[in-house]
Amino acid sequence: MEEQIIYHPDFFVIPEGGGKPHIIAFQCAECGKTWFPVLPYCPSCWSEKFNKRELSKGILYTYTVMYTPQQGIKPPLVFGYVDFPEEGVRVGAQLEIDAEKSKEQLKIGMEVEVIAGVIRKDPTGKDIISYKFKPAV
Ligand SMILES: [Zn+2]
Numbered sequence: 001m002e003e004q005i006i007y008h009p010d011f012f013v014i015p016e017g018g019g020k021p022h023i024i025a026f027q028c029a030e031c032g033k034t035w036f037p038v039l040p041y042c043p044s045c046w047s048e049k050f051n052k053r054e055l056s057k058g059i060l061y062t063y064t065v066m067y068t069p070q071q072g073i074k075p076p077l078v079f080g081y082v083d084f085p086e087e088g089v090r091v092g093a094q095l096e097i098d099a100e101k102s103k104e105q106l107k108i109g110m111e112v113e114v115i116a117g118v119i120r121k122d123p124t125g126k127d128i129i130s131y132k133f134k135p136a137v
Pocket of ligand 1: 028029030032033042044045046
């Protein structure tokens with residue numbers, strides 16, 4: 001097996017034993033607002049206390065196909081923003097979908113799920129793994 005690097009281990013959880021990967025957001029212990037990723041203090045009430053909270057149902061807010069090469073990334077790739085209405089946060093990430101088929105397979109407002117996938121390669125060629133989205137089945 002090739003060596004892999006897990007990115008963002010503090011807010012992206014890949015359960016051992018085959019559970020579904022999920023993203024962790026941070027809910028203010030004082031006012032209850034949820035933020036992602038974690039902030040030094042709550043912008044709403046200045047509290048510094050947060051409780052970890054698993055993001056639940058993701059809805060595709062928007063997406064774009066990127067054709068510009070970046071270090072360790074082979075274009076084209078699909079990047080999108082996903083809303084989690086229950087928690088009130090929006091998360092940007094790559095979508096695990098063929099860029100050629102994005103127009104037919106992606107619909108704004110569709111439910112998406114969190115998966116673990118390769119987001120790019122590091123300078124030595126190792127896969128960097130983090131959260132991505134794909135249409136929910
Ligand atoms: Zn707060």
